[in-house]
Amino acid sequence: MHITLVKKRLESGEPCRKCAEVEALLEARGVRGLISRVVWADVSEPDSEGWALARRHGVETAPFFIVETPDAPPQVITSALRFIKLAEAARAGSSGGALGAARGAASHEAKSSNEAGGSDAAVGVSGDSASLPAPPTSAAGGAGEAPAPPGLLVSEVEAAAAELAQRAPQHIVRWALTRFGAGLKLAFSGAEDVALLHMAVEAGLPFRCFCLDTGRLHPETHRFIDTVRKHYGVTIELLSPTPGPVEALVRQKGLFSFYDDGHKECCGVRKLEPLRRGLADAACWMTGQRRDQSPTRSEVSVLEVDLGFRGAGPTLFKVNPLANWTLKQVWGYLRAEGVPTNELHERGYVSIGCEPCTRPPRPGEHERAGRWWWEAETQRECGLHVSTRG
Template structure:
């Protein structure tokens, strides 16, 4: 289904004040081909809600080749727990080979993470989103200073090209806090990455993720050598660029 900015405006009004479960059901009802992005705790909450809706949906994950061993086991645990098909997206082997041959395995420590993330995350995401008309993420407003404060419940995503042009992007958990996420996980016994028990809050690739200390913001464990208000890998380009 082709969408317009006017559709998004109408849905924003309709969904204002609605809870995540209602937003998930709305999104899956309107977009049976919707792709749900899966990597962290928030995403599993969305998978749990989507499964309970009994509506069709797709789940994909980005395997960068640099994930923690615990994360790979977690992905498989979620797949079997919910009986879902997990669409795994990989980077182009030649692009990875070229980067590593030219700059080594850890160039991001010297010239920031954008080039590596562009190859390992953004390019595979772009290919995945070209197969759908809508996607869903677990973004929360309180996750990252400066880049997620204004994340809406639904937005017109012109950063990527879908099957019929710009995509509808749903963020049902935008208004939830980390505490609400974990209340849901504990209450409903939702699977979670065991790295959370070791002080990891925001989990990405192994070289770019570390545990955080008490009272540190969760994004301080990601790309800690870079400026705090720019910690995005490029998956959510609309957070970094003005909407068109």
């Protein structure tokens, strides 16, 4: 089996960020040695071998893998995670088994691409061109820069949301990554919303990821964040609260004032303030909200304008790809895809937040009943998600 890795080289001579992240992931998973050769799609050389291979195979993302075996046509894989599954199978088994894995991975990828297609024009999807732009021409003005992602107008939200509501979460994730590019930030809570991070990595498009480190998370959640970083080879930015307001609150009211005064004040300094900072350079953010999580989230839309925070532009958008999935569907996906999960789930925790404010729900309770359980059910939101409905 011969495997070619095609990477994009920027004008600076450095590999693109995604290519560097994939290289690190291959090394971490111990499969980098299975790569037979590396070729480059050089943004300053339209005739470079990498561009030629991209054109030949109709590929618009970078990096990508070409798997060749003597008794089958070349198979192209654009997902690093699917390639790793193939490579691990090849390392553990025979070449015949590896070829079967390659065919399976390619077939699964084609199926996913078809699912993400359909009526994309209705919601303005432009494919993966933001990840690997068309090669530059030698004519004047051919700068070779990736085109800016198309973004979204407020007037388009209602129609786009109606269209996306009929689609699978994987499609919604790819749509958002294509629409907003690196302007999209994925909010990772350290719980079952790791499904979104998995989908984003599978899409092979640029994104940024952050987690609110309130200073009161479970140790298990911190270990899980490290596990996810290593497993996917991604950067997860930890957004911590500004020390001054936290110190003032603790000095005045102690560490557990929320049991007497409610959680809003503590969440304000430990969650809302760092989130405002984190979203200041974003065009859109992605969350794991679902309608079945609690009564306060029963009308969550897959796409909405965020009225509670400001981003880099005049409008901040929010996309909730899991809105229409149930908890059972999320866990079915996590198990089927072999996604790592927080060990707290094995102890009965469902929704996971700060350690003092989270307990496992009791039988018959909804999954967020274990959050701020001493408060009225209508008050069990921290303020991160402002409803767009009356």
